[in-house]
Amino acid sequence: MLVVRALENIPEKGIAKGEEFRLYIVDAHHHMGREKNHQNTPSGAYEFYALLWFEMQRMTEKMKNQDALLFEPIGIIAPELPERIFKTKEKWSRMNHGWLVDRTVVFPYTDDYSKSKSTEEPSFQVSNDKIAAWTTRAPHSSRLIGFARVDPKDAINGSPDLPMRELDRAIGELGLRGLKLHPLAQLFLDDIEADYTRNVVARAGELGIPVILDTRNIRTAERIRNLVVSMRQDEKYKKAMRGLSVILAHCAMSPGSTKLYDILRDPAIYGETSTLHDKDVPVLFKMSSDRLKSHLGSWSENLLFGTDFTFLSVQAAELILHLLSREFPGSLEDAQRILGGNALTLVNRPFGTIKSAERPPQAVVCLGCEGDAVVTLEDTIMKLISGEGWDITSVDYMIPPKHTWPRMESMSAGGHNGIYFDSYVISLGIRGGITEVHLWVKKGPGNITSCTVLGTKGEDALDSLEFGTQKINATFTKAINSNPIKSNSAMDLTREVLKLLA
Ligand SMILES: [Zn+2]
Structure with a gap:
């Protein structure tokens, strides 16, 4: 958790200078496994967060000198129980750091081992097994939330239900809690609205798990929105739509486009912040606060903080500090939702598989x-x-x-x-x-x-x-x-x- 201190009185929020607050941070976009020269494991993640905190402290000094901050980051504290778990064994206690980020959503890369050996075996089987092995055992199980990956195109090259079978296995048997799809890496950018993609997204909705899609431009975001809208209009997807939430990774890298906010107004669609840097950051939050007013909640309910480590590094420091700056158009509550609350709301359910027997409480x-x-x-x-x-x-x-x-x-x-x-x-x-x-x-x-x-x-x-x-x-x-x-x-x-x- 990040501890911040108010640098001045903020009477309209009832905050006095010097008051301290703690923000619980969830990284909604993080890779583990191996892809060419990229490689990451749980300890790599924690080291990265320690580095991110170091970078934040460096940037804080500069921003304070420019009088740009409303809240200054002053320290890190770990949530009690996870930290106690890390302290129970000598070799675990060496990884008891990096608590700037409290929970991390992790999914595979397009791993070197993600391709299956035959068309009758799903892609990402080994990758999903590895993610489960990392995320469902102590001590990392107290810190990591595993998402699966599948290749929707397996349905074309092999049996039509192959990706859904792998998704069912990853969620039901391994206990993973969401799905990552990568239209560019798995070559279905032009087929986002095709039936074979729709079937995978629908299954995620039926399972009640969030789907994060790599989204690098507004055209892809529009295709994803069209897919969601077409499912909503079709009676057949009624059950799937009840549980469906779709996250546009990188906010389509288009924070300046008004189209992005039309898309984010869809109640099932969210945006994740990794890759945004420099001027993109203030633009995203300014336009979101102007354009995402909802009758149910706050504009900030649509946005999720993510790092996309290892593809990106300490850019995320800039984004966190913007949320604490004068320029940020929201409140500390908005910052907390973006930094963690929204991601937890989307994951929503406690860990579980379908393997165990029922038992009365x-x-x-x-x-x-x-x-x-x-x-x-x-x-x-x-x-x-x-x-x-x-x-x-x-x-x-x-x-x-x-x-x-x-x-x-x-x-x-x-x-x-x-x-x-x-x-x-x-x-x-x-x-x-x-x-x-x-x-x-x-x-x-x-x-x-x-x-x-x-x-x-x-x-x-x-x-x-x-x-x-x-x-x-x-x-x-x-x-x-x-x-x-x-x-x-x-x-x-x-x-x-x-x-x-x-
Ligand atoms: Zn990524």
């Missing part, structure tokens, strides 16, 4: 447990994963429902930035097995600590991280009310949870 509550109950529980889980059996496949914090991202609270008032650090889901899976569970940990109010053990699929599973929505309320109320196991100490709570995992 069971809550364990501890009344009057002091604050350390959660620490005791977490310590025990860390011990659990250091053995052969369980692994942490993800750590997902609850977030506010769509269109309700809250006001930023100063650090002295609690520092709430929209991420619910006191309500989160730890996904646990048995290594090499099919069993997986969610532990939904919830602290307070009034010293009530609870840990609900749930299945990852079925009627009673959590299908969203949006805290306060009806489904979550119903799941939680039911689990808490129907025979909760009561405990009266931190150790007792932990013991009961362990019994449920046995």
Whole structure:
């Protein structure tokens, strides 16, 4: 998390000079794997973020001298639980840095190994396996969110359902949580509106996962918009449209085009900021704030921060600093949505695969447990994963429902930035097995600590991280009310949870 400090009073926002805030940052565009002279792994990502922070500090000095900043970046803090996971092993603790960025959406390159050996095997199979291996094991599972890649053209060269089969496998069996498509690299730029592309996008919609498409000019963006509009008009895609969100990577590299904003007004289409630099950056936000007023939420709900590392390097520093500058037309809330909130809202669901059996939720509550109950529980889980059996496949914090991202609270008032650090889901899976569970940990109010053990699929599973929505309320109320196991100490709570995992 990036800690920033107000450089002056901002009375219209109720912010006093010197107040500090923390911004939770998600990188929505990041590559791992290997493509020609590009290569990246989780540790490469964290090193890059450390470098990005170094660059930001350098640029901050310059901008302060020009009196260009409203908020000055003053430090980095890691979210508590992920950092504790990184500290549990010597070799992991060496990667406990780069916390300028808290979560990273990673997907394959057009890897050297992405081509399949036969037309009956999908492309990117090995690449998707590798992304899953990196993103669904501790410690990286607390920091990375894996997206799959497929080649829609596999449908032409091989069996027509080949790309959808790979997508189903990547999402359902590997637990990846979104899709990246690259019309230029996979040579379907002219066929974005063709049936074979539409089928892949429709399947992503049915699975309820976001799709990010490499988009380098406005013509490609228009084709993508036409595809989305044509699906919306067709009854056949009703279900797909309910779950579909499409992200234009690089904002089509056209921030000066009014057409871009016509396209971003589509409720299913978003823009991601990587590659934008120099004058592009103020132009994007000025035009967005003028042209993306929506009746439901803020203009800033349509934009996502991304780095496109390793293809790009420290340009992203410029963009983050612009969000803190006088020139930025939005508020700190807008900055928080762009830097992380929107990406989390699009991913929305906690980690899970279709492999595990359904199980009814069971809550364990501890009344009057002091604050350390959660620490005791977490310590025990860390011990659990250091053995052969369980692994942490993800750590997902609850977030506010769509269109309700809250006001930023100063650090002295609690520092709430929209991420619910006191309500989160730890996904646990048995290594090499099919069993997986969610532990939904919830602290307070009034010293009530609870840990609900749930299945990852079925009627009673959590299908969203949006805290306060009806489904979550119903799941939680039911689990808490129907025979909760009561405990009266931190150790007792932990013991009961362990019994449920046995
Ligand atoms: Zn990229």
